[in-house]
Amino acid sequence: MTVEQSYALAKEAYGKWDVDTDAALEILKTIPVSIHCWQGDDIGGFEVNKSELSGGIDVTGNYPGKARTPEELRADLELAMSLIPGRHRVNLHALYAETNGQVVDRDELEPVHFKNWVEWAKTQQIGLDFNPTLFSHPKAEDGLTLASPDATVREFWIEHCVKCRKIAEYFGKALGTPSLMNIWIPDGYKDIPADRLTPRKRLKDSLDAIYAEEISGKYLIDAVESKVFGIGSESYVVGSHEFYMGYALTNKKTYLMDTGHYHPTETVSNKISSMLLFSDKLALHVSRPVRWDSDHVVILDDELKEIAIEIVRNDALDKVAIGLDFFDASINRVAAWTIGTRNMIKALLYALLMPHDLLKRYQDEGNYTARLALLEEFKTYPFGAVWDQYCAKMNVPVGEKWLAEVEKYEREELFKRTQEVLSVD
Ligand SMILES: C[C@H](O)[C@H](O)[C@@H](O)C(=O)CO
Numbered sequence: 572m573t574v575e576q577s578y579a580l581a582k583e584a585y586g587k588w589d590v591d592t593d594a595a596l597e598i599l600k601t602i603p604v605s606i607h608c609w610q611g612d613d614i615g616g617f618e619v620n621k622s623e624l625s626g627g628i629d630v631t632g633n634y635p636g637k638a639r640t641p642e643e644l645r646a647d648l649e650l651a652m653s654l655i656p657g658r659h660r661v662n663l664h665a666l667y668a669e670t671n672g673q674v675v676d677r678d679e680l681e682p683v684h685f686k687n688w689v690e691w692a693k694t695q696q697i698g699l700d701f702n703p704t705l706f707s708h709p710k711a712e713d714g715l716t717l718a719s720p721d722a723t724v725r726e727f728w729i730e731h732c733v734k735c736r737k738i739a740e741y742f743g744k745a746l747g748t749p750s751l752m753n754i755w756i757p758d759g760y761k762d763i764p765a766d767r768l769t770p771r772k773r774l775k776d777s778l779d780a781i782y783a784e785e786i787s788g789k790y791l792i793d794a795v796e797s798k799v800f801g802i803g804s805e806s807y808v809v810g811s812h813e814f815y816m817g818y819a820l821t822n823k824k825t826y827l828m829d830t831g832h833y834h835p836t837e838t839v840s841n842k843i844s845s846m847l848l849f850s851d852k853l854a855l856h857v858s859r860p861v862r863w864d865s866d867h868v869v870i871l872d873d874e875l876k877e878i879a880i881e882i883v884r885n886d887a888l889d890k891v892a893i894g895l896d897f898f899d900a901s902i903n904r905v906a907a908w909t910i911g912t913r914n915m916i917k918a919l920l921y922a923l924l925m926p927h928d929l930l931k932r933y934q935d936e937g938n939y940t941a942r943l944a945l946l947e948e949f950k951t952y953p954f955g956a957v958w959d960q961y962c963a964k965m966n967v968p969v970g971e972k973w974l975a976e977v978e979k980y981e982r983e984e985l986f987k988r989t990q991e992v993l994s995v996d
């Protein structure tokens with residue numbers, strides 16, 4: 572059976588519930604996912620004086636072929652984006668600046684250091700998001716940045732974030748779509764703190780200083796990301812959930828929830844509706860926590876589907892900025908992007924193919940039997956046929972066919988990088 576024929580049957584099956592598959596695909600086309608550049612090089616970046624990865628995050632694995640230059644990273648992203656249906660965004664970190672061989676410290680970064688990224692984004696017709704980098708740097712070695720007791724350290728990082736807001740504003744102006752600039756800091760303590768309040772007061776003051784200048788929302792969306800613990804900050808994280816939720820709501824900033832940053836039985840899907848009642852905008856880092864690690868490649872699991880369902884059923888597609896955040900160096904990195912991003916889009920499609928009004932009505936009528944029965948039956952509706960149709964229409968490989976393209980690129984490009992490194996050695 573062809574993709575078209577399977578789709579025709581699926582359309583009929585969903586149609587019985589007044590779910591319009593054509594309309595769902597039209598909506599899906601309009602949803603951008605922000606693809607994080609750092610999966611492509613294990614959060615290495617291109618600084619002249621590179622520091623070891625720090626901040627209580629870790630990338631494990633040694634799969635050959637990681638991007639070593641901005642050109643390689645952009646080429647890898649281009650391949651991934653050619654395998655992912657729809658038009659998306661790319662999310663950069665400050666350590667991906669291009670400084671022409673010059674040492675430029677983080678508090679001296681300027682828009683010009685991201686000109687190549689902007690020119691490239693124009694060719695791809697995509698928007699760029701941004702993150703200041705408050706780790707992998709000598710001034711972050713003790714794990715304290717914006718909340719450091721040392722005023723000179725705080726000032727350095729405040730200046731870095733101020734500079735990064737200007738860079739994100741430049742992205743927004745140059746690309747005609749606001750850039751989400753997300754602040755995540757590693758600050759915390761391995762062991763039980765003697766004072767939890769003062770570091771949080773310092774972080775609050777630092778954020779106030781960073782945001783002192785008004786920048787138009789046409790160009791820049793300010794976001795803050797919380798965390799529950801990191802490696803080396805097991806007992807206390809300054810920028811906790813309550814801290815940033817409170818800060819974002821009282822200062823009209825966007826709260827960013829990373830799905831790997833909560834206690835194991837907490838789910839981000841259950842937080843979205845509450846946040847949306849008090850905030851016009853919300854941002855996500857979609858990831859997959861596995862034991863101590865918050866950053867495995869996103870799979871199409873129940874929580875991913877539930878996140879997408881919450882966004883769709885609450886009519887919040889234009890309120891929730893969906894970004895990804897995972898890093899796996901044990902598999903092909905282009906495949907990691909492709910798998911994770913395709914899964915995010917699949918979850919959104921799954922959510923768009925549900926009779927939400929009917930299900931809400933069953934709930935209000937107290938018909939929990941029908942609610943559960945339908946929710947379960949829809950799990951085996953021919954969603955895959957609609958997904959295949961979407962990929963075909965969007966000119967990207969249907970099903971697992973994309974893997975052959977990644978394998979070809981691996982043989983012809985990625986493995987060459989390894990050999991070149993070996994011959995230099
Ligand atoms: C590299 C990212 O900024 C980082 O992963 C951050 O978003 C995070 O989630 C830290 O755990």
Ligand SMILES: [Mn+2]
Binds near residue numbers: 796829
């Ligand atoms: Mn994150």
